[in-house]
Amino acid sequence: MSENTPLLQMEHITKRFPGSIALSNASLHVAPGEVHALIGENGAGKSTLIKVLTGVYRCDEGSIIFDGRSRNFQSPDQAQSEGISTIYQEINLIPYRSVTENIFLGREMFRWGLLNWRKMHQEARTLLERFHLSIDVTKPLHTYNVATQQMVAIARALSFKSKLVIMDEPTSSLSNDEVATLFTVIRQLKEEGVATLFVSHKLDELYAICEGITILRDGQTVDERPLATITKLELVAKMLGKDLGSVQKNGQTSFDASRHHAETRVLLSAVDLREGRKLHNANLQIHAGEIVGLAGLLGSGRSEVARAVFGADSLISGVITVDGKETHFRTPQDAIRAGIGFCSEDRKADGIIPDLSVKENLTLAALPTLTRSGIVDHKQQQEIVERFIQRLGIKTAGPEQKIRELSGGNQQKVLLARWLCLQPQLLLLDEPTRGIDVGAKGEIQKLVEDLAEAGMGVLLISSELEEIIEGSDHVIVLRDGTTVAQLTRENLNQDAILTAMAHGETAGEVS
Amino acid sequence: MMRLEQRFSGLKARGFWPRDPRAIGQTYGALIALIVLILFNFVFTRQFNSVISVMDLLVHVTPTLILGVGMTLVIATGGIDISVGSIMGLTGILTYLIFSGKLFGIHNIVLGTIVAIPIALAVATLIGAFNGLLVTRFKVQPIVATLITLITVRGIAEVTVNGFQFAFLSAPLVSWLSGNIFGFLPRQVVLIVVIVAFFAWLMRVTAFSRYLLSVGGNSAAARLAGVPVSRVLIIVYGLSGLLAGLAGLAYIAFDSAANPVTDGVGKELDAIAAVAVGGTPLTGGRATILGTAIGAIFIQLIRQTVVSLNIPDDIASVIIGLLIILAVFVQRQRKTA
Numbered sequence: 062m063s064e065n066t067p068l069l070q071m072e073h074i075t076k077r078f079p080g081s082i083a084l085s086n087a088s089l090h091v092a093p094g095e096v097h098a099l100i101g102e103n104g105a106g107k108s109t110l111i112k113v114l115t116g117v118y119r120c121d122e123g124s125i126i127f128d129g130r131s132r133n134f135q136s137p138d139q140a141q142s143e144g145i146s147t148i149y150q151e152i153n154l155i156p157y158r159s160v161t162e163n164i165f166l167g168r169e170m171f172r173w174g175l176l177n178w179r180k181m182h183q184e185a186r187t188l189l190e191r192f193h194l195s196i197d198v199t200k201p202l203h204t205y206n207v208a209t210q211q212m213v214a215i216a217r218a219l220s221f222k223s224k225l226v227i228m229d230e231p232t233s234s235l236s237n238d239e240v241a242t243l244f245t246v247i248r249q250l251k252e253e254g255v256a257t258l259f260v261s262h263k264l265d266e267l268y269a270i271c272e273g274i275t276i277l278r279d280g281q282t283v284d285e286r287p288l289a290t291i292t293k294l295e296l297v298a299k300m301l302g303k304d305l306g307s308v309q310k311n312g313q314t315s316f317d318a319s320r321h322h323a324e325t326r327v328l329l330s331a332v333d334l335r336e337g338r339k340l341h342n343a344n345l346q347i348h349a350g351e352i353v354g355l356a357g358l359l360g361s362g363r364s365e366v367a368r369a370v371f372g373a374d375s376l377i378s379g380v381i382t383v384d385g386k387e388t389h390f391r392t393p394q395d396a397i398r399a400g401i402g403f404c405s406e407d408r409k410a411d412g413i414i415p416d417l418s419v420k421e422n423l424t425l426a427a428l429p430t431l432t433r434s435g436i437v438d439h440k441q442q443q444e445i446v447e448r449f450i451q452r453l454g455i456k457t458a459g460p461e462q463k464i465r466e467l468s469g470g471n472q473q474k475v476l477l478a479r480w481l482c483l484q485p486q487l488l489l490l491d492e493p494t495r496g497i498d499v500g501a502k503g504e505i506q507k508l509v510e511d512l513a514e515a516g517m518g519v520l521l522i523s524s525e526l527e528e529i530i531e532g533s534d535h536v537i538v539l540r541d542g543t544t545v546a547q548l549t550r551e552n553l554n555q556d557a558i559l560t561a562m563a564h565g566e567t568a569g570e571v572s
Numbered sequence: 573m574m575r576l577e578q579r580f581s582g583l584k585a586r587g588f589w590p591r592d593p594r595a596i597g598q599t600y601g602a603l604i605a606l607i608v609l610i611l612f613n614f615v616f617t618r619q620f621n622s623v624i625s626v627m628d629l630l631v632h633v634t635p636t637l638i639l640g641v642g643m644t645l646v647i648a649t650g651g652i653d654i655s656v657g658s659i660m661g662l663t664g665i666l667t668y669l670i671f672s673g674k675l676f677g678i679h680n681i682v683l684g685t686i687v688a689i690p691i692a693l694a695v696a697t698l699i700g701a702f703n704g705l706l707v708t709r710f711k712v713q714p715i716v717a718t719l720i721t722l723i724t725v726r727g728i729a730e731v732t733v734n735g736f737q738f739a740f741l742s743a744p745l746v747s748w749l750s751g752n753i754f755g756f757l758p759r760q761v762v763l764i765v766v767i768v769a770f771f772a773w774l775m776r777v778t779a780f781s782r783y784l785l786s787v788g789g790n791s792a793a794a795r796l797a798g799v800p801v802s803r804v805l806i807i808v809y810g811l812s813g814l815l816a817g818l819a820g821l822a823y824i825a826f827d828s829a830a831n832p833v834t835d836g837v838g839k840e841l842d843a844i845a846a847v848a849v850g851g852t853p854l855t856g857g858r859a860t861i862l863g864t865a866i867g868a869i870f871i872q873l874i875r876q877t878v879v880s881l882n883i884p885d886d887i888a889s890v891i892i893g894l895l896i897i898l899a900v901f902v903q904r905q906r907k908t909a
Contacts, residue, residue: 393795412793432778
């Protein structure tokens with residue numbers, strides 16, 4: 062990396078969006094033929110940085126030097142023809158067209174004005190053979206598995222004579238064998254002098270293939286160095302912005318875990334949950350009256366655990382016991398009847414019904430209890446809504462206001478109330494305070510606390526370690542879909558969680 | 573003055589008064605357009621010279637209006653049902669075949685009619701529920717699922733009778749349904765008033781209506797809130813089928829004939845137009861039954877107005893199209909935030 066001039070130099074990149082700054086003073090350096098890791102939590106600015114590089118966005122400040130020239134790509138097309146190819150997580154090829162068509166889409170070969178199929182098929186085969194892949198290139202792309210499709214995407218990238226290939230979470234839908242094949246290809250690219258920018262959350266993979274790393278946090282590059290000189294633990298700490306070994310100050314959140322105490326009654330136990338590539342051997346236990354924190358990096362399977370328990374996604378295997386009885390929830394309805402509530406991570410995508418009123422959103426799950434022979438008891442409904450608007454301090458013009466007109470924090474309160482009015486015994490909260498203002502955040506934390514004190518069991522999923530540490534009686538750490546640590550109050554601290562996130566032994570590694 | 577202000581904001585909060593002036597067009601657009609059209613008719617045509625002519629208008633609009641009610645429910649779930657015209661046609665011919673004794677050998681026409689109506693309506697409902705099953709269980713897009721039904725059901729109707737048309741002026745169904753109450757009020761008009769009132773009530777008070785709107789508004793969220801999404805959809809498509817069956821009965825009663833080849837052809841499009849003009853967005857999540865009724869009447873009134881002004885047919889279609897665009901424009905949707 063030292064002698065060669067870098068292939069890519071991005072300096073002082075700043076990108077503002079209306080009302081927020083996505084990147085401020087970010088930088089990225091990639092040497093020719095280097096496999097470079099780009100890492101950061103949700104919202105750290107990874108994808109914005111990539112989009113600035115590939116011409117999807119224009120940066121407000123900063124300079125990009127690629128291949129010795131100062132560049133400012135105007136479109137992804139231009140970036141591609143200048144030697145930067147991007148392979149997205151969701152493969153953006155055309156599933157119903159043949160492999161050949163996908164590789165040559167947009168620059169087909171002609172002969173006397175007609176498509177020269179023979180030549181294109183031949184070229185496609187040659188390209189794929191470089192990866193020891195001999196498939197029928199005339200068959201539609203979707204007839205092949207995801208790994209093969211990804212190889213086709215890479216072959217397409219190479220046919221542009223790319224100097225830099227950007228791979229955005231390329232392994233998220235690949236099996237272990239397929240990952241190994243992908244790594245072989247990346248090494249081969251390296252030999253040919255093609256650099257790879259590798260975006261992934263799977264630390265083991267980064268250490269297996271990458272040479273350098275750039276860590277982004279809050280839109281800034283916080284570290285840039287050879288990967289061999291940083292431990293996984295330091296890496297996780299940097300990514301989350303925590304200092305190792307620092308004494309945790311209390312009172313950063315409105316939580317006070319000393320206020321509530323776990324009862325002996327086990328509300329929920331989940332053993333060896335498995336779901337496709339997302340969960341392998343995830344375990345969990347929640348007692349009445351306790352808050353169980355669920356920590357883990359992005360993609361570690363936190364939300365998947367909650368969804369599986371709630372019956373929203375189906376499992377391959379695993380035993381879930383609620384209140385001592387083994388259960389097999391097939392739909393969320395079953396879970397709701399068993400006294401479980403679930404606030405999902407993405408309020409907009411699977412929380413609110415935007416066009417319905419606050420009242421209707423709040424009582425949606427409770428309708429079966431408010432209904433006599435199909436007709437809603439409006440008086441009772443109104444009463445519940447008014448009670449919860451008051452109790453949770455929901456700021457709204459009235460119960461009839463459309464929920465989409467409310468602020469994020471107030472929407473979240475309505476969604477919490479949707480479950481609280483059912484008086485559940487167990488509440489699953491997936492990032493309940495993400496993206497809401499500080500005031501509402503504190504109120505929600507305090508509310509969750511009160512609920513636990515009153516005997517409810519709470520599963521708290523959060524990316525904020527403060528929330529997890531100060532709020533939980535008990536913390537479970539997930540890594541790559543496996544429960545790698547169970548920490549109780551006595552040994553609960555930031556370093557322990559970070560260590561588990563970085564090093565915990567996973568089921569995936571054993572095989 | 574202050575008190576007036578307070579009452580006004582109270583109305584706003586309860587949703588009786590739109591918060592945004594632009595929403596007036598959205599909420600009452602179809603009604604305003606209808607009133608303008610009626611005023612136009614008073615001045616320039618002889619459309620409303622008698623109660624009978626008003627009733628005549630309502631009788632003409634009956635099938636479209638009944639289909640429109642079912643279509644409103646389906647569209648509110650974010651789907652569409654283009655099979656209703658075919659279901660109408662099949663119900664008509666099936667009813668005829670039963671009460672005329674050709675199908676079950678019941679030769680008493682009164683008894684035949686009593687048997688025919690429930691069977692025809694049950695068949696229509698089942699076909700609708702089958703649409704729902706295609707959409708939920710087999711994940712076929714609504715427009716494709718109901719297109720399959722549109723083609724198949726029309727084919728069945730034609731095959732049953734080899735494409736003949738049947739007139740049955742003397743059938744009790746015809747004389748009864750096309751008869752009047754109190755000497756001036758056609759039973760068909762009573763039927764549509766009952767249907768519109770019932771479904772408007774249903775959409776106000778039942779849990780089912782909230783489920784339906786939540787599925788249309790955000791089905792992923794509805795599922796996580798415990799809404800039985802598949803069951804709701806199957807019931808909605810079933811209701812649309814049932815209403816198409818009723819529309820079929822109303823149609824043969826009006827026509828005094830059942831023609832499997834032409835009955836109900838293109839009616840699904842009239843129903844969709846009525847829904848759109850009425851102010852129900854085709855993206856789902858909202859519904860107004862009353863709006864659809866107004867929309868259907870509006871479209872029918874344009875048609876009759878154009879005819880009564882002796883405008884040639886081809887030009888008339890263009891005018892109808894333009895006026896529908898205008899009506900939709902007046903109540904155009906605000907972008908969702």
